[in-house]
């Protein structure tokens with residue numbers, strides 16, 4: 001979770017720039033992190049994430065990927081008149097199966113293509129927490145607990161929702177069509 005006090009928020013807002021080596025005033029952040037266990041462990045997670053992302057091979061989305069996703073999304077939207085508050089099996093087997101396939105396709109694809117430097121800094125803290133939820137979700141998924149996995153993915157999505165549109169636009173602008181399509185689909189679903 002994002003820690004309540006102003007210094008922690010200020011510190012966590014600087015994590016991306018710090019990890020990227022772009023933060024000018026490193027001394028303030030380093031002294032805060034030295035004194036604050038919560039921010040220290042959060043920064044370690046951001047650093048670990050950045051290292052992991054650097055190790056991934058960046059690749060272009062398959063041809064027509066974004067278009068297929070958006071077509072599937074608008075088809076879903078015309079079929080579903082209201083927004084389900086959360087995943088429910090009773091909502092309809094066909095809808096659930098299609099949604100599940102789409103979500104897992106997005107996540108699998110995303111692991112391969114997620115660009116490291118596009119997300120706006122303001123979304124960092126929410127993204128880190130969402131990342132934790134996604135890790136939980138992956139854990140559930142690996143144990144075959146699909147309903148819990150979807151629920152955790154959904155919570156992560158909700159957390160990022162306010163920033164999602166800006167992020168989608170940033171990805172689109174930077175030429176990551178697959179990632180942008182994922183973000184737009186996220187907004188369309190939730």
Ligand SMILES: [Zn+2]
Nearest residue numbers: 007008036039
């Ligand atoms: Zn702190």
